[in-house]
Amino acid sequence: MTGARDGPEDPAATRVGSRPPGRDRASATAPTAAAPTRTAAVRRWSVRAALPLSLGLWLLSLRSVPLDRMRDLGLLQVLPPLFWIAAALLTFGFCLALSDRRTHSAWLTGYVFGLIALLHATPTLLYPTLRYSWAWKHLAVVDAMLRHGGEVPHADRFSIYNDWPGFFQLNALFLRATGLDSAVGYAAWAPAFANALLLAPLLLLYRSVTRDRRLVWGAVWIFYSCSWVGQDYFAPQTFAFLLFMTVIAVLFRQLPSSALPRPDPRRRGGWPPPLLAGVVVLVAAIVVSHPLTPLMLISALTALSLPRRNRRVALPVLTAAVALTALWDATVARSYISVHITNLVRSLVQPDENVASGLASTGNAAPGQILLSWIDRGLSAAVIVLAVAAFVVRPWTRRTGLPLLAVAPIPLLAANAYGGEMLFRAYLFTLPSAAFLVGALLLPSGARQRASRPLVVYPLFLALLGGLVFGYYGKEAVNRYTPGEVAAARYVTDHAPPGSTIVTLTSDVPGLDMGYEQHRRIQLAHQSTKDTERLVRHPLAGVTAFLYGATEKQPAYVVLSRAQDMNGYLTGTLPADTSQRMRAAMAAAPGFTLVYADEDAVVYRYVTPPPGGGTP
Incomplete structure (x- = not known):
């Protein structure tokens, strides 16, 4: 930027105007032009x-x-x-x-x-x-709209997507046109x-x-x-x-x-x-x-x-x-x-x-x-x-x-x-x-x-x-999920019969909303203050309060995972040991059966025990 523009404005350049054109003038201007040229090249x-x-x-x-x-x-x-x-x-x-x-x-x-x-x-x-958990939720909405050909019945908390379906229907159309099974690959x-x-x-x-x-x-x-x-x-x-x-x-x-x-x-x-x-x-x-x-x-x-x-x-x-x-x-x-x-x-x-x-x-x-x-x-x-x-x-x-x-x-x-x-x-x-x-x-x-x-x-x-x-x-x-967490959620959605109850601490379980119109979801950390305080004091009582009535045909599933624990720690909504205490309490409690275990996630299946504590 300092080459031709600066040359005419240089007083020294005007003084050489009285000299006859030739070798001297060329040699005088060459060194000034070379430096900017080299700088520009570098x-x-x-x-x-x-x-x-x-x-x-x-x-x-x-x-x-x-x-x-x-x-x-x-x-x-x-x-x-x-x-x-x-x-x-x-x-x-x-x-x-x-x-x-x-x-x-x-x-x-x-x-x-x-x-x-x-x-x-x-x-x-x-x-x-x-x-990110919301990306997984939106995949579930696309899947549900594909299965129902449009509006999803019994959508509950996801009913808002029935009222503004443009994005989801566009993705459903793309999946139909390409033959892909899910949007998870490009999402x-x-x-x-x-x-x-x-x-x-x-x-x-x-x-x-x-x-x-x-x-x-x-x-x-x-x-x-x-x-x-x-x-x-x-x-x-x-x-x-x-x-x-x-x-x-x-x-x-x-x-x-x-x-x-x-x-x-x-x-x-x-x-x-x-x-x-x-x-x-x-x-x-x-x-x-x-x-x-x-x-x-x-x-x-x-x-x-x-x-x-x-x-x-x-x-x-x-x-x-x-x-x-x-x-x-x-x-x-x-x-x-x-x-x-x-x-x-x-x-x-x-x-x-x-x-x-x-x-x-x-x-x-x-x-x-x-x-x-x-x-x-x-x-x-x-x-x-x-x-x-x-x-x-x-x-x-x-x-x-x-x-x-x-x-x-x-x-x-x-x-x-x-x-x-x-x-x-x-x-x-x-x-x-x-x-x-x-x-x-x-x-x-x-x-x-x-x-x-x-x-x-x-x-x-x-x-x-x-x-x-x-x-x-x-x-x-919190936003990152391991394959074990994804596998735990898939186990639940593959095995839970329609009408089952799915309980988690937070929403941070990837893919657990698949089939959301068929299941009842409960997030313990988002319940009333009274319910969360009971969960902290007595983990078993805090979780079973939402599970009564679970049967063999419509059981309940409790999913605990690494990302949920991390969410509780980062936000401070629950004590850091809540998940660990819940696992210990459910492992020894009647009605709970461990059906999936991974270093990053566990799933308990629950059926309400009959009176007297016998086998359900």
């Missing part, structure tokens, strides 16, 4: 070498990771130093690539995909089974795949508000470095968020303030009919797949409609989103809405409690989990503070519409607790616009921006990435 080859080298180190670091040693900090405490060296080198290579305007976009794309692989493919490569790769797909709408969104390539890619990197919430697994929210971002990105492409040239320069706003029809189809897919995302979309479109210049673009989509959501909620989802309308109304008058519900108490949690909670909060607060600072010191960002998009989730944050997760979901929907604002603050556009600026912010990029891995990897001691 930088270019460094960019090309850092990416494959960092990815190679990352893969080497995964060869021997002692997963059984995970405790308070999950993967953080077992990943070897080579992993962190790879992450630091990858970040440095990206900053180096960003500092050179001649770096081809393919290399920037490669670095971002490398970051996605390092962050989101690591658990998939390390674990022999699918991670494990959902985090990496979903994040990779998200890159396209992010690029379209950012390129719609600036032509500064450095800022666009810097904002993309910041987004992936701060997305700690973990809503990227095999879930309707993952699918709906990807569609949400696609709708918003295409909409920004049509806004009058878009930095991208329009296909028809004579059009001063509005939609080409085919494109609007496609966007409405995406909105419909969101509406039928997830209860919260349509409301987030309506809130975002309402905010973007506030400036008059945007209304020709935003209002048609907003009208479609409101109409489709109202129609769906009044018909298909009416059963769920009617039951929960009282809670919704109560939430509207308690906005402070809705916000506070996301800040869960950490008093009984493990020390490492308390640390993780504060780091998560600190990273989120840092992103918001930096975004606000950009709004103040970068006036041009106020005209982009991104600040409106960033504050759009606030009304929903105050309106509903969403099971204590609304604060996290609001951060998720705020992050795409907030990441761009942070990028605008750290990587200012214009002629004054120095090539070395990305290298200056390298420590901050590392800090953001460090905050992310705490939130994203810190609970892996």
Whole structure:
């Protein structure tokens, strides 16, 4: 960047103008041009070498990771130093690539995909089974909808999925078309795949508000470095968020303030009919797949409609989103809405409690989990503070519409607790616009921006990435399942007759929800305070209170496993020895039969003993 541009501005260069052109002038300018050329070549080859080298180190670091040693900090405490060296080198290579305007976009794309692989493919490569209990639950829903050809009867706590079945029906259609038996094979790769797909709408969104390539890619990197919430697994929210971002990105492409040239320069706003029809189809897919995302979309479109210049673009989509959501909620989802309308109304008058519900108490949690909670909060607060600072010191960002998009989730944050997760979901929907604002603050556009600026912010990029891995990897001691735990759950689902009762301490048993419409599930840690206190004082009485009436035709099964024990330890919901005391009590109690045993899981079958304590 210091070659031809700096030459004419050098006073020494102007003084040689009186000399006759020839060998002397060429020899005077050659040394000045050679140094930048060599520097540029070194930088270019460094960019090309850092990416494959960092990815190679990352893969080497995964060869021997002692997963059984995970405790308070999950993967953080077992990943070897080579992993962190790879992450630091990858970040440095990206900053180096960003500092050179001649770096081809393919290399920037490669670095971002490398970051996605390092962050989101690591658990998939390390674990022999699918991670995270909710991913297993969603597999069970797809399986149930396949077996019933649609709506699942007697769904109980899973009835919400009958009212928003889009994601599950799409997967069922894919399984029928491919002949696969289950989605478990590709569900494990959902985090990496979903994040990779998200890159396209992010690029379209950012390129719609600036032509500064450095800022666009810097904002993309910041987004992936701060997305700690973990809503990227095999879930309707993952699918709906990807569609949400696609709708918003295409909409920004049509806004009058878009930095991208329009296909028809004579059009001063509005939609080409085919494109609007496609966007409405995406909105419909969101509406039928997830209860919260349509409301987030309506809130975002309402905010973007506030400036008059945007209304020709935003209002048609907003009208479609409101109409489709109202129609769906009044018909298909009416059963769920009617039951929960009282809670919704109560939430509207308690906005402070809705916000506070996301800040869960950490008093009984493990020390490492308390640390993780504060780091998560600190990273989120840092992103918001930096975004606000950009709004103040970068006036041009106020005209982009991104600040409106960033504050759009606030009304929903105050309106509903969403099971204590609304604060996290609001951060998720705020992050795409907030990441761009942070990028605008750290990587200012214009002629004054120095090539070395990305290298200056390298420590901050590392800090953001460090905050992310705490939130994203810190609970892996619970999210990871061993083959023995999967086998224990499969034993129960294969042998439990319809109408059986299945009892666990927590929900952390992979695959136990298969056939959920046929069985009664009880999670002891989630019962009333009176019931959990009885379980702690008298484990046998605490579990048998939920088992009376079990017969040979409809027995009860009690499943205890490593992940459940770890959940109790990390959250502090139950004493660490609860599972061990339960095993000892059931082993000597009438009616209980040990039917499966593994170093990571045990299953007891229970049939109520007849009066007098004889054999049932």
